Amino acid sequence: MEKNTNYLVGVFGDEDIMIKAVKALRKKGVNIYEVFTPYPVHFLEDALGYKRSWMPKAAFGFGALGTTCAILLQSWIMGFEWPMIIGGKGFIAIPDFVPITFELTVLFSAFGMAGSFFVSQDLKPYKVPQIFDRRQSDDKHIMAIDLAANKLSEDEIKALLSEAGAEEVNNKSFTEKEKKGSFIDYVVDLFTNGVTDSARELKG
């Protein structure tokens, strides 16, 4: 299978050096693909210049949808479809609806958020994780740089990485299949091998 060597991987042992490196490289105009850390590092998303996620807006949207659905559902059932008098209240007694409206708002919001998270992080069953360096879940901070997205040459970026304090600078590549993942392969594998990890075998 064809391999396209298009990532440079800087390995850092210390979070402070890594954050300083991120800033220094971004200052030089290097486009950083992603940084992987074994634990959450404060101020990293600021250093990388990430925009705020759209998740809170999605949460509000799904919540509002839940509120609307809850009120419509209850009004329709209690007011039109099967009118019932409960406790001498009117057919559409708003205070009675509040607990269910609240619950449905939370439910819609929670499910919507879970779904939004899968979509925003491109998580799917047949996703093949791109592991740049297995030590990213152990004791190293891994900075991946997509060479295709950068104007500077490979050697220049390598020099910058070493200068900024990277302990190692490696090349890394993925096959097209690893990059995209294949739904068909996943399903075929599921039927032939059962639920295993083989379809998304970790390649370190």
Next chain:
Amino acid sequence: MAHVDVDIKNIQEQFTFEGKLKKNVLLIGGIGVILFVLGTIFLIMGGGHDDHHAAVEHATEVASVHSGDAHGDAHASGEHHAEYHWWQRIIVDFWLSGVFFTGVALLGFFFFALQYVANSGWPVLIKRIMLNFRHFIPVGGVVLLITFLVGSHTIFHWTHDGIADPNSPHFDAIIAGKVDFLNTPFFLFRLVLFVTVWTLFGMALNKISKAEDADMSGTTKYFRKAQRISVAFLIFFGISESVTSWDWIMSIDTHWYSTLFGWYLLAGWLVTAVAFMSLFVIILQEMGYLKAVNENHLHDLGKFLFGFSIFWSYLWFSQFLLIYYANIPEETIYFIERLRSSTYAPLFFTILITNFIFPFFVLMTRDAKRKTMMMKIVAVVVIFGHFLEYAILIIPGTLKENGGFGLTELGSGMIFLSIFLYLYFTGLSKGGLVPQNHPMLEESVHHHT
């Protein structure tokens, strides 16, 4: 934004209470006095209330029809308030403001102790802001004591003579059943005991916190000691706050009771205390103090303000829904008094907007919690909204159709606010603004949300 560069060795600041701030605090008191005097004059002249009479009388009629069977004799004798004098409203206003600000001071101090028990590191820089709420507790206690001694008959129906005596024309069977708990000596004992113990806890924790400032050896013994005292305080607080809420407010409507009243008042007081904390942090920062405090700390205060507003709404609604759904006359009377009255119904709905809808939608986004302007607006609205809430809790039960929210309420509230702020800032000026040897200070400096 970058890593915080703060010189932790020179973090201590000394606050001085003077200049514009002092002038503004006194100005609030001055305006309060003017409003209060004006309001009192209007009350003496008897203006402004006659037009409400008809509507409210109707409401009371409806209410007594509803509750007639259940209350029987008990309610028939509940007409001690028939004679209304203007000074009754003054007494109720003092009770309202005293209860409100004493509670806020107590809950502010509770929040301080809570941080020790929760082992939380983020608020260390603003711990002194929480600690100094305590200064109003003894003063508020004295005011409440005097107000009670002067006007207990106005505020509390159960203090009337002969109310538990079967031979008396004032006999009230329901109150007679509660007389073991609701009697004047025991009430005064509880008031004095609670206020004294709260004050003593305040002094003890203050002493430890100040002693920690002086000891440069880096020991954690003060922290551990403060933690132990805080645990003791929280246990005492949990009981005393509940009992206090029954005593000071729920026993006004003596026939009525709600089992979640203790939490409900706790939520209202707590959210107001957090609003005051946010305001104090913002004011001090604008004056150039609290240099190490940044928008991350404000964000956390904002989250508490947002969260406790929702918590208050949750409890408010839980109380309302059960009573509304069950529809038992002796319970619904409480809401009928407020909802079927043209004086109280608008206030009743206003507090839902100021205390729930407004903070909920305005503080929902992350950015709003990190902006001083937004936090300031929400804090002021929430403080006012909860003062209004306490008015709607206290006034209808005491003054019936003669009450309302007017100049005297606003005036007395501002006078008490001025005293509260004066004591607060005076206390804050004694000792440093930052607990400089607190073991978790470093964590607070680097706090990031």
